[in-house]
Amino acid sequence: xxxxxxxxxxxxxxxxxxxxxxxxxxxxxxxxxxxxxxxxxxxxxxxxxxxxxxxxxxxxxxxxxxxxxxxxxxxxxxxxxxxxxxxxxxxxxxxxxxxxxxxxxxxxxxxxxxxxxxxxxxxxxxxxxxxxxxxxxxxxxxxxxxxxxxxxxxxxxxxxxxxxxxxxxxxxxxxxxxxxxxxxxxxxxxxxxxxxxxxxxxxxxxxxxxxxxxxxxxxxxxxxxxxxxxxxxxxxxxxxxxxxxxxxxxxxxxxxxxxxxxxxxxxxxxxxxxxxxxxxxxxxxxxxxxxxxxxxxxxxxxxxxxxxxxxxxxxxxxxxxxxxxxxxxxxxxxxxxxxxxxxxxxxxxxxxxxxxxxxxxxxxxxxxxxxxxxxxxxxxxxxxxxxxxxxxxxxxxxxxxxxxxxxxxxxxxxxxxxxxxxxxxxxxxxxxxxxxxxxxxxxxxxxxxxxxxxxxxxxxxxxxxxxxxxxxxxxxxxxxxxxxxxxxxxxxxxxxxxxxxxxxxxxxxxxxxxxxxxxxxxxxxxxxxxxxxxxxxxxxxxxxxxxxxxxxxxxxxxxxxxxxxxxxxxxxxxxxxxxxxxxxxxxxxxxxxxxxxxxxxxxxxxxxxxxxxxxxxxxxxx
Amino acid sequence: xxxxxxxxxxxxxxxxxxxxxxxxxxxxxxxxxxxxxxxxxxxxxxxxxxxxxxxxxxxxxxxxxxxxxxxxxxxxxxxxxxxxxxxxxxxxxxxxxxxxxxxxxxxxxxxxxxxxxxxxxxxxxxxxxxxxxxxxxxxxxxxxxxxxxxxxxxxxxxxxxxxxxxxxxxxxxxxxxxxxxxxxxxxxxxxxxxxxxxxxxxxxxxxxxxxxxxxxxxxxxxxxxxxxxxxxxxxxxxxxxxxxxxxxxxxxxxxxxxxxxxxxxxxxxxxxxxxxxxxxxxxxxxxxxxxxxxxxxxxxxxxxxxxxxxxxxxxxxxxxxxxxxxxxxxxxxxxxxxxxxxxxxxxxxxxxxxxxxx
Numbered sequence: 001x002x003x004x005x006x007x008x009x010x011x012x013x014x015x016x017x018x019x020x021x022x023x024x025x026x027x028x029x030x031x032x033x034x035x036x037x038x039x040x041x042x043x044x045x046x047x048x049x050x051x052x053x054x055x056x057x058x059x060x061x062x063x064x065x066x067x068x069x070x071x072x073x074x075x076x077x078x079x080x081x082x083x084x085x086x087x088x089x090x091x092x093x094x095x096x097x098x099x100x101x102x103x104x105x106x107x108x109x110x111x112x113x114x115x116x117x118x119x120x121x122x123x124x125x126x127x128x129x130x131x132x133x134x135x136x137x138x139x140x141x142x143x144x145x146x147x148x149x150x151x152x153x154x155x156x157x158x159x160x161x162x163x164x165x166x167x168x169x170x171x172x173x174x175x176x177x178x179x180x181x182x183x184x185x186x187x188x189x190x191x192x193x194x195x196x197x198x199x200x201x202x203x204x205x206x207x208x209x210x211x212x213x214x215x216x217x218x219x220x221x222x223x224x225x226x227x228x229x230x231x232x233x234x235x236x237x238x239x240x241x242x243x244x245x246x247x248x249x250x251x252x253x254x255x256x257x258x259x260x261x262x263x264x265x266x267x268x269x270x271x272x273x274x275x276x277x278x279x280x281x282x283x284x285x286x287x288x289x290x291x292x293x294x295x296x297x298x299x300x301x302x303x304x305x306x307x308x309x310x311x312x313x314x315x316x317x318x319x320x321x322x323x324x325x326x327x328x329x330x331x332x333x334x335x336x337x338x339x340x341x342x343x344x345x346x347x348x349x350x351x352x353x354x355x356x357x358x359x360x361x362x363x364x365x366x367x368x369x370x371x372x373x374x375x376x377x378x379x380x381x382x383x384x385x386x387x388x389x390x391x392x393x394x395x396x397x398x399x400x401x402x403x404x405x406x407x408x409x410x411x412x413x414x415x416x417x418x419x420x421x422x423x424x425x426x427x428x429x430x431x432x433x434x435x436x437x438x439x440x441x442x443x444x445x446x447x448x449x450x451x452x453x454x455x456x457x458x459x460x461x462x463x464x465x466x467x468x469x470x471x472x473x474x475x476x477x478x479x480x481x482x483x484x485x486x487x488x489x490x491x492x493x494x495x496x497x498x499x500x501x502x503x504x505x506x507x508x509x510x511x512x513x514x515x516x517x518x519x520x521x522x523x524x525x526x527x528x529x530x531x532x533x534x535x536x537x538x539x540x541x542x543x544x545x546x547x548x549x550x551x552x553x554x555x556x557x558x559x560x561x562x563x564x565x566x567x568x569x570x571x572x573x574x575x576x577x578x579x580x581x582x583x584x585x586x587x588x589x590x591x592x593x594x595x596x597x598x599x600x601x602x603x604x605x606x607x608x609x610x611x612x613x614x615x616x617x618x619x620x621x622x
Numbered sequence: 623x624x625x626x627x628x629x630x631x632x633x634x635x636x637x638x639x640x641x642x643x644x645x646x647x648x649x650x651x652x653x654x655x656x657x658x659x660x661x662x663x664x665x666x667x668x669x670x671x672x673x674x675x676x677x678x679x680x681x682x683x684x685x686x687x688x689x690x691x692x693x694x695x696x697x698x699x700x701x702x703x704x705x706x707x708x709x710x711x712x713x714x715x716x717x718x719x720x721x722x723x724x725x726x727x728x729x730x731x732x733x734x735x736x737x738x739x740x741x742x743x744x745x746x747x748x749x750x751x752x753x754x755x756x757x758x759x760x761x762x763x764x765x766x767x768x769x770x771x772x773x774x775x776x777x778x779x780x781x782x783x784x785x786x787x788x789x790x791x792x793x794x795x796x797x798x799x800x801x802x803x804x805x806x807x808x809x810x811x812x813x814x815x816x817x818x819x820x821x822x823x824x825x826x827x828x829x830x831x832x833x834x835x836x837x838x839x840x841x842x843x844x845x846x847x848x849x850x851x852x853x854x855x856x857x858x859x860x861x862x863x864x865x866x867x868x869x870x871x872x873x874x875x876x877x878x879x880x881x882x883x884x885x886x887x888x889x890x891x892x893x894x895x896x897x898x899x900x901x902x903x904x905x906x907x908x909x910x911x912x913x914x915x916x917x918x919x920x921x922x923x924x925x926x927x928x929x930x931x932x933x934x935x936x937x938x939x940x941x942x943x944x945x946x947x948x949x950x951x952x953x954x955x956x957x958x959x960x961x962x963x964x965x966x967x968x969x970x971x972x973x974x975x976x977x978x979x980x
Binding site for chain 2: 239240241242243244245247248252255329330368369370371372384386387388390391392557560561562563
């Protein structure tokens, strides 16, 4: 799936290096705007550089109704040989949610000789990118950090200061050479001092600055270097014969994340990864992949953030990407438990917080590694595990590290296992003290930082969930309205989960729902939204009450680690005399974004962990 | 039943039967089910054992007998526990034939894991029970299995004595004869006579090819034949044997994961000898992952680690090689296998070029 926005692609196409005859080297925003004006016969100044800039930053959305403008943009890019095939034009249009080119439009835009069946490779994500050995990766990073020397105003000034400093020093020498006469001695000293100062200033002005070489580009921020395809980690990873091993370790929720269709949207600004500075040209997720595959990267990567920000989802994407890249061939780990299942009755019981210990984690790891039943002699489990890991490339995942008693002890044990080929990914809501541990890299997840990011995220959400909630499609037209998105951002703090819940409400009831929210934020708002839905469903007749019971069933099964399919659900509803309401109940749940449905045909159902917890409490109360 | 045990939940036989039926479906292997789907089984075993419901325990074991007979799930802790409980049940009910059958199957799983001493004792008891029941062929099969155990414990002479007696009691046209022939082939290989080993394995494979329903046995013989052919300088023939074995097993959806892992391990040895280290390591990784998922097979694991160790040593990665050989010895110690014997076998086999220790 291509997650680039219309603006991002427009900028990339416009700045793409031209090749072939008749192409121009640079197409500035100003020149591009002028070409659009000419094409449409508009007055000069209609599309200044600032307007083009806003298009490229997704701050100004071109309405779908302005088709002529869109076609003009495509035509100019084609004439400038920035777009070489209708497929590339469609990619740009589809990224903005616009309709692909019609045959007439293709005929109008692409003149004979300019059409190519092969899109230029540098803008195509490598769908089957070959695994990049670490050495090649390092070479790529080195290219980014390469210095260059261009003569800029600062450099001219530095040259001038250099000349001045030489002159002053010569004067000083001359004054000395004419004898130490009073006045001339002072002149000599003064000249030397001034010359020294000028020399220092010249040195500062002339010091080389690191710039990305190549064609003139303003894109020095992330996205200009592609380490892995943006789609890396998006492909579902069928667990197959590893399901027993992985569900025993991680439970149904994380295992389900590994198998489901892409959930994570790589949004700039949500990830704060203060890692090696050489990676600043990489997109955040790409930076994490670099960190996990580079020998100099942190051995332990901690993903930190409040609930609902996507830590586990990001961890799943990273794991899948590592497997796709053949960077690892073994996944182990555990989801630190807050509940325990009675093996006899199957009942799920709560554990005290921080019940889970480093010893339990080690035991789990030993089981997954197939270590000998009892450690022989005095050699510890860690030493045995290290011997087992030798020669393998593994990722150890620790989900919910905050629930581990003495997380420091666990990380200390894990650090004895890690190496350039064995890395740890941990998720946690709290990093207290962990970031000071050596070899540990901490990545903070924040809410979406800007309206542009929110818009991109909502668009993705609409595409991903409109099948189950058709009313979502109506929201897309409203995404051009900045004030509404600002209000949504302000009320949710950028939390993806809260945005998704509220967008589902907006699709049903309109934007006024934002004004009706109480003054709550974060977890309190999440609890309110769940509670509101629960009450709403209970008042929605038999289907609504059926929906609540379905939530209870799925939550219980999920907590017990059991996957729930539509077939299984049907058997259950039949046993509860609820079968006739099942279809309507599922529709109500999907409209309220309360139920995740994966694989529409067979249907795997799951709930967000926070919702499962809420439902369990409500079910116990009733 | 123990009248003092009250308040325990009843066993949900419908769920258990559904689980057993699901495991018989094409495309479903023990490892492909989520951990939670298995929970009904240990719950049932514990419940029936606490209740001392011996007939129900035997019924439960019969429900999963086909799965336990194949070599993927037999080492899963729940099935080992079920076997032990079912053996107690059969003894309590004085169902000696059932007990003999349970012990025989239990012995197979212990042997596959590498607990050869325990397995030998179990096989001996099973054989005696069958003998007392007048079922001489079943007794013979269990005595035959003791030969595998004694060989694995380094008691090669004793193993050869057992196999010689077994072959004497087995007619030349008996399709089952391929089993002791295979064991005798191993012993010949241990002695250094690869040509004799090959002849015996060829004979075993021929018998199995002409016997209906013996394809899994053939899939188990082919890796041994491939190993010997490789040692005799016929790598192409060796690879053909490995491929054929894997092709047979591919039709059984990981129900014979240990057997498949064993084939890959032997293929990896060939690749190592040929200097194709990357392929060797890939095969070993696959073998490792096959047997890690459910239950423990330390006996195969130490061989995988051993070959890994030699591959890394040959690549000049002495540190990793050392870690792997240390891991090898750790597994062997856990199985009660002698390090001294290992060293002797290693030296002997490397000198005679008859493969790696078994």
